[in-house]
Amino acid sequence: MSSLETAKKIAARKAVDNHVSNGNIVGVGSGSTIVYAVERLSxxxxxxxxxxxxxxxxxxxxxxxxxxxxxxxxxxxHPEIDVTIDGADEVDSNLNLIKGGGGCLLQEKIVASCSKSMVVIADYTKNSQCLGEQYKKGIPIEVSPLGYVPIKNKIEKKYGGSVSLRMAVKKAGPVITDNGNFILDWVDYKSTFDWPNVNLDIIQIPGVVETGLFIGIASKAYFGMSDGSVKEQITS
Structure with a gap:
């Protein structure tokens, strides 16, 4: 097992051990690190x-x-969940997240919003001071197919950077989410943005379904480190 996979595994196992108790309703996130969390839960x-x-x-x-x-x-x-354990594409020093690299951001955010707490599990490469520091694939934005071009133009005009339609790899055309929507990826943005306000502003654009910015949602993060330890981060 590679060092990255080992890091994912130890973070996932520690989170499950610390946050899941008998009788809990558990939200199960998406991504490669979640595989280890579900294995430990089982x-x-x-x-x-x-x-x-x-x-x-x-x-x-x-x-x-x-x-x-x-x-x-x-x-x-079960509309009320005790804890959701999920991964992240990047976590900043304020426990703000970028999620949606796998295209599941809407359902991930809905489940997290129904939870008493959201716990993030990740390897050390996802731990950054500022969003965009290490994760270069952009902030995902789920949108109605009807409005993707004007939404792209509005974000670029107001905030800069570049917004592109996410294309499928093994099929012709764009990625279609589980909800039947498109995903835009916003790259080359400023790392110094006021993310709570930017997030609220983008969500209010007609046709935007949800953003991959998870602001003020996560309560704790576990990062598996290259030396075999687990770094813990909580909201300040």
Whole structure:
């Protein structure tokens, strides 16, 4: 196992051990690090006979829950969640996140918003002082297909940088989210933005469904480090 994969694994296991208790409703995030969190959750269910119910944030998360034989639910049945454990593309010093590299930002944010706490798990490459410091693929913005061009133009005109439509890799045309929308990726933005205000401003553009800026949502982050330790970060 590579050092990055080891870092993901130790962060995921520590978060599950520290934040999941018997009787919890657990939001299960998306991405490569979540695989290790679900594996650890399955281990604890078997070893400790835990009774936990899992609410997925994506098709991938749903399949992970089922393949690990955990209890699957949804927000219709469990609209209040005890803790959501999810990854991030980048985490800044204020615990602001960029999410959505895998295209699941809308469902991830909905589930996180229904949770008493959101815990982030990641490897050391996702830990930055400012957004954009290490993650260069941009801030994802989920949009209605009808409005993607004017939305792109408005963001570039007001905030600079470059906004592009995310294209699929193994099919012709753009990426289509689980919700039937397009994703724009905003790159080359200023790292000194007032992110809470920028986030609110972009969300108010007609046709924007959600942004990959998770502001004031996460309560704690665990970063697996290259030396085998786990760095913990909480909101100030």
């Amino acid at each position: 281990e604890r269910v078997k070893q400790e006979n835990l009774d936990v119910v899992c609410v997925p944030t994506s098709f991938q998360a749903r399949q992970l829950i089922l393949s690990n034989k955990l209890k699957l639910s949804d927000l219709d049945t």
